[in-house]
Amino acid sequence: xxxxxAGFADSLTLATLGFVSLGVLIGYVVGVLPGLSRPTAxxxxxxxxxxxxxxxxxxxxxxxxxxxxxxxxxxxxxxxVPGEPNAAATCLDGYPLARQGKAHKAxxxxxxxxxxxxxxxxxxxxxxxxxxxxxxxxxxPVELSAILLFALTFIAxxxxxxxxxGLIAGAIxxxxxxxxxxxxxxxxxxxxGFLELSDGVSIMAxxxxxxxxxEMILQIEDRFLGRESQVVLTEATDRGDRGLTWADFKGxxxxxxxxxCIGTGIGLLPGLGATVASFAAYAAARRASTDPDSFGxxxxxxxxxxxxxxxxxxxxxxxxxxxxxxxxxxxxxxLIGGFMVHxxxxxxxxxxxxxxxxxxxxxxxxxTSLVILVVGRIGLEGFALLARVxxxxxxxxxxxxxxxxxxxxxxxxxxxxxxxGIAIFGYxxxxxxFSFVTLLIGFLVGPMFELSVRQSxxxxxxxxxxxxDHPTALTFLALTALATWHLGRREVAPTTx
Amino acid sequence: xxxxxIRAACVLIAVGLxxxxxxxxxxxxxxxxxxxxxxxMPSLTMAIVVGLSVLLLVRSLAARDDRRPAPILAVExxxxxxxxxxxxxxxxxxxxxxLPIGGGLGVAGFMVxxxxxxxxxxxxxxxxxxxxxxxxFVYLLRLSL
Numbered sequence: 001x002x003x004x005x006a007g008f009a010d011s012l013t014l015a016t017l018g019f020v021s022l023g024v025l026i027g028y029v030v031g032v033l034p035g036l037s038r039p040t041a042x043x044x045x046x047x048x049x050x051x052x053x054x055x056x057x058x059x060x061x062x063x064x065x066x067x068x069x070x071x072x073x074x075x076x077x078x079x080x081v082p083g084e085p086n087a088a089a090t091c092l093d094g095y096p097l098a099r100q101g102k103a104h105k106a107x108x109x110x111x112x113x114x115x116x117x118x119x120x121x122x123x124x125x126x127x128x129x130x131x132x133x134x135x136x137x138x139x140x141p142v143e144l145s146a147i148l149l150f151a152l153t154f155i156a157x158x159x160x161x162x163x164x165x166g167l168i169a170g171a172i173x174x175x176x177x178x179x180x181x182x183x184x185x186x187x188x189x190x191x192x193g194f195l196e197l198s199d200g201v202s203i204m205a206x207x208x209x210x211x212x213x214x215e216m217i218l219q220i221e222d223r224f225l226g227r228e229s230q231v232v233l234t235e236a237t238d239r240g241d242r243g244l245t246w247a248d249f250k251g252x253x254x255x256x257x258x259x260x261c262i263g264t265g266i267g268l269l270p271g272l273g274a275t276v277a278s279f280a281a282y283a284a285a286r287r288a289s290t291d292p293d294s295f296g297x298x299x300x301x302x303x304x305x306x307x308x309x310x311x312x313x314x315x316x317x318x319x320x321x322x323x324x325x326x327x328x329x330x331x332x333x334x335l336i337g338g339f340m341v342h343x344x345x346x347x348x349x350x351x352x353x354x355x356x357x358x359x360x361x362x363x364x365x366x367x368t369s370l371v372i373l374v375v376g377r378i379g380l381e382g383f384a385l386l387a388r389v390x391x392x393x394x395x396x397x398x399x400x401x402x403x404x405x406x407x408x409x410x411x412x413x414x415x416x417x418x419x420x421g422i423a424i425f426g427y428x429x430x431x432x433x434f435s436f437v438t439l440l441i442g443f444l445v446g447p448m449f450e451l452s453v454r455q456s457x458x459x460x461x462x463x464x465x466x467x468x469d470h471p472t473a474l475t476f477l478a479l480t481a482l483a484t485w486h487l488g489r490r491e492v493a494p495t496t497x
Numbered sequence: 498x499x500x501x502x503i504r505a506a507c508v509l510i511a512v513g514l515x516x517x518x519x520x521x522x523x524x525x526x527x528x529x530x531x532x533x534x535x536x537x538m539p540s541l542t543m544a545i546v547v548g549l550s551v552l553l554l555v556r557s558l559a560a561r562d563d564r565r566p567a568p569i570l571a572v573e574x575x576x577x578x579x580x581x582x583x584x585x586x587x588x589x590x591x592x593x594x595x596l597p598i599g600g601g602l603g604v605a606g607f608m609v610x611x612x613x614x615x616x617x618x619x620x621x622x623x624x625x626x627x628x629x630x631x632x633x634f635v636y637l638l639r640l641s642l
Contacts, residue, residue, distance in 0.1 A: 164556065168509065168549045175542040182535035187526040189535045213584070221576050223611065393622050396607035399584065400600045400626050403591055404634070413592045420588055424581055431568045432505050433498070450538045458532060 007359025010055050011367060019056040020364055023063020024371045028379065030064065031071020031087075038068040038086075046337040054342040054357055059364035061338045066118055066368050069274065069311045070376055073110040077303070078103055079398050081212040086310045088211055088440060089278040093295060093302030100298050104380075108244035109300055110307040111376040113256050117312035118369045120260040121267060125315045126362050128268075129322045129351075141455035142467065146476035148449045152442060153480050155279050157487030160435030164488070169434045170442035176201050177446020184454070196414040205406050205415050206443050209422030210429070210436045212402045216395055217427045223391065252304040255285045263309030267316025274313040275444050279437060281309030315365060321346050322358070499557050501568050506554035513547035583610055596634060601627030 010016065026045070030038065045064055049057030072087030077094035090110060097106040152174075156166030179190045180200030191197040221227075259281035266277040285305035286295040295302050321332045339346050344354055351358060406419035429436050460466035467474055521539050528534035569577075587603030594602065605623040613619055 164549060164553050168546055168553065171542050171545040171549065175539060175546065178539040178542065182525070182528070184532050185526060185528050185535055187528075187535060188524075189526075190521070190524045190539060192524065217577060217580050217584075220580050220611065221573055224576055225572065392608055392611045392613040393618060395611060396604040397622065397626060399587065399607055400604050400630075403588060403600060403603070404596060404630060407591070407596060413588075416588050416591065420581075420584055423584075424577070427577065428569070431573075432501055433568070434505075454533050454537070 004355075004359045007356045007361075008363040010356065010360040011059065011363035015053065016056045016059055016360075016364060017367065019052060019060040020063045020368050021371050021375075023060040024067040024368060024375050027064040027067025027069075028071035028375060031068035032074050038065055042335070046341065049338050050341050054339075054344060055360040055364065057342065058335070058338050058357075058361055059368070061335055062361070062365055063368050063371070065335070066311065066314050066365075067372050067375070069314055070111060070114040070118075070307075070372050072310075073114065073303075073307050074107065074380075077106045077110060079394065080215045081208070081398055081401065086274040086278055086313075087306070088207065088275060088437070089282045089306035089310075090303055091211060091215075092282065092306070092437075093297070093299045094306075096296070096298035097300065097303065102298070102300075105244050105248060105300065106303050107380050109248065109252055109304045111373070111380060112244070112249065113252070113259070113304040113308035114311040114376070115369055115373045116256055117260050117263055117308035117310070118315065118372065119366065121264050121312035121315035122362070122365045122369065124264045124268075125319050125322070125365070129319050139472075140470070141452040141459070142470045142473045143476070144452040145449065145456050146470075146473035146480070148445050148452065150476045150480040150483065151276055151280065152438065152445070152449075153483050153487075155276075155283060155441050156435060156438040157483060160438070161433055162435075163484070165433055166435040166438045169429065169436065169439040173439040173442025173444075174446045174449060176206070176439075177443045178450065183447070183451060194414065196412070200447075201443070202406065202415045202418060203444070205419040205422055207440060208402045208406050209419040210426035210440060212398065212405075213419065213423035214426035214430060214436075216399050216402070217423065218430065219391065219395060248300055252301050255288070255301040255305050256308045258284060258288070259305045259308035260312045263312030264316040266309070267313040268319055274310045274317070276441060277313040278306040278310040279441060281305040322350065498565050498568060499560050502553060502557040506550045506557060509550035510547055510554065513543050513550065516543050517547070580610075583607065597627040597631040600630050 023045075027038075042061055042064055045061060049060060052060060069086060073090045073094065075081050076087040076090040077098050080091050080095035094106045094110065097103065152170045153163075153167070156170050157163040160166045160169075177200065179197055181187065181198050182189045188198060262281040262284060263274075263277040266280060267274075282295075282302055282305045285301050286292045286299075289295065289299070289301060291299070317332050318335070321335065336346055344350065344357070402419065402423075403416055406415045407413065426436055429439065467477070517540055521536050521543070525534070525536040525539065528536075583606060587599070587606060589599075590602050591599035593599065601623040604626045605619050608619045608622060
């Protein structure tokens, strides 16, 4: 109890509060700028924490990590460009809402969803971090492979009109993820002699190309072909449509609660990223809705689902890190650097050796959520002003941001040319109804999927009967088969006029 | 859409087979004596693409013509060529002149392309974008552009 009180008192010092606020501000900026992703910002910020106390340093990094998730929604809603890859699902309904003049409503629900998800995830972290160690140990490569397969099939079936095309897109995504150095032999694979491809196809080139630039191509096409009489984001004339009403919030509450659970649940599983969480929550919200056809056309629940799950995932992904020393996400992996700078090894022993620090971090995480709410609430008005800028100005700026974002990612001009090629590929995919969402997810989970499949084959010596020893994996494989049957039924009927 | 699906499936099958037979063996090493070869996952995923594309082809051939227009019209291909070329020009400008200047020129070029003719918004947006890029990337983050 002494450690608990001391930890909470430490987090309320001026220095810690200041660094939390600074982290949140930086996180928002990082989230808003496409290309400057959470891991990049965290990696750049870790050396700075050397000059801070351990608590202030970790709180600063967590502030960046949490706020970038909330900030990513702003460009996703206003520009259809995910400031963070995790905000990709937010684009699906956020941007259509903005085009209907309901940008402010979408921004508000994304902020509240983010904060609620964040607080929920943090509370779960506080409650289960220590006991979770035993459960998480049971998740081996076989289980992880089955879970990822299920997630991909589920998303392929729900994110587009055709399960078959969705699965093809997912497989293409998995294939693209194999480019780069082979993890086992460290030899180049499908790099065609380009040194820039040694680390694989750039994540930002894929996300910005497929989601950002290809959307710009589509918008420009619509403009020239006169399909959009009014492409300027304007405010709705109906007063109730401009801001978030209590009825709107109440209508989304069930979705928010469900997404909190999905985001936290996926965050608990090491390796499944926030992007999977947000898309899974989005798919679940669509499935549970009485009007699933309105999803993708501007449904407030879609925004709430994606943002809540995304932000619930961030603190939840720290559970494996705190409990076992295993990073549950890229951001958590970089946080290890923040701990190591101060000579602290994350893991079960941390609860005994640095209990005061742990409780201080818990308190700082809760404070961060409140700071995100305040900064987001104040800054939202400023960001919402972007809605009044005409597309003749905003589209060139977005194209410029796409170029700058993919340049920033690290592979220089190579990444920009790659992003341009991927954008044109993404345009064709979208036109032909291949689910670009599944391609993106396949690409993001690809390295993890490959590693777990290879480990599973090696430990089982290629004998499929070993699955009988893994009931959790069997359950997920059965769910995958069920999802394929259920979602694929509509494929059987020939297309009619 | 049926015709487009047939064409897309044929392209995917052809690309997939070429990748499995020619590209992957040339772009991967044999690997160690233990474990799985580096070509394992690329071959597996591409085989899945080919298999599913065959299913798509069969399904599309069996389906009745849906009479919907082609998903990408000739005029849209032409617009894609124009917009893509301008994007490429903007990227080349960034490559040659650096992000601030090249990006500023790219912004101005796209504004004119989209129909903006007022010089003040064009200049202000282009210079503002270039200035913001310089301030963030060069001044704050100390990156060489």
